[in-house]
Amino acid sequence: MEHSKYGDDFNVGDVYTTAAITVTETHVVNWACLTMDFYPLHVDKEYAAKTQFGQRLAHGPLIFGIAVGLVSKEGFAGDAAVAWLGVDNMRMLKPVFIDDTVRVVVQVLDKQQTSKPDKGIQVWRYTVKNQRDEEVMVFDYKMMFHMRV
Numbered sequence: 001m002e003h004s005k006y007g008d009d010f011n012v013g014d015v016y017t018t019a020a021i022t023v024t025e026t027h028v029v030n031w032a033c034l035t036m037d038f039y040p041l042h043v044d045k046e047y048a049a050k051t052q053f054g055q056r057l058a059h060g061p062l063i064f065g066i067a068v069g070l071v072s073k074e075g076f077a078g079d080a081a082v083a084w085l086g087v088d089n090m091r092m093l094k095p096v097f098i099d100d101t102v103r104v105v106v107q108v109l110d111k112q113q114t115s116k117p118d119k120g121i122q123v124w125r126y127t128v129k130n131q132r133d134e135e136v137m138v139f140d141y142k143m144m145f146h147m148r149v
Contacts, residue, residue: 005078007120007145010108018070020103020131023058023096031062058096063137067104067128071141076106082119082144090139094130101131109140113147120147 032038040047041057048056064087071077096102110123121144128137 003079003146005080007080007111007122007147009080010077010111010122010145012108012111014108016071016074016076016106018074018104018106020101021066021070022099022101023063023066025098027062027066028056028058028098031059031065035059035061037061053095053097056098058098058100060092060137063092063096063102063128064090064139066102067126067137067139068141070102070104071106071126077143077145080145082146085121085142085144088123088140088142090137092137094134094136096128096130096136100136102128102136104128114144118147118149120145 028042032043037059039059041051041053042048042059043056045056048054105127107125107127108122109125110121112121114121121142124141124143126137126139126141127135130136
């Protein structure tokens with residue numbers, strides 16, 4: 001099968017940047033409903049106002065999901081991906097508030113061959129940044145890619 005892109009098309013050090021999206025109250029409420037995570041710091045305006053943050057925060061896993069979606073939507077990898085293998089070194093560095101705008105900067109960190117010449121493993125570092133260019137989340141996303149043979 002012919003692919004639009006292959007793992008060979010990416011080199012260690014390559015950098016890609018996504019479009020941005022504003023995290024809305026709707027995102028937060030829908031995430032809470034989907035995951036059953038109704039922790040008051042996310043969904044209770046009065047409770048959150050009394051915390052050190054002074055307002056509600058978006059769920060960390062929601063920000064992870066948005067980051068993965070933004071990268072997927074941009075199509076950097078085309079149809080080269082075979083499988084998601086996991087995530088390492090995830091850190092939430094700063095809170096994301098309702099009405100913050102986030103984007104993702106992706107850097108290819110590592111490329112490895114597998115025992116099958118038509119498959120390769122890559123690690124891409126996802127750095128989520130807010131509208132002030134502050135890093136709010138970082139993680140290493142590991143994928144298997146189709147390779148040219």
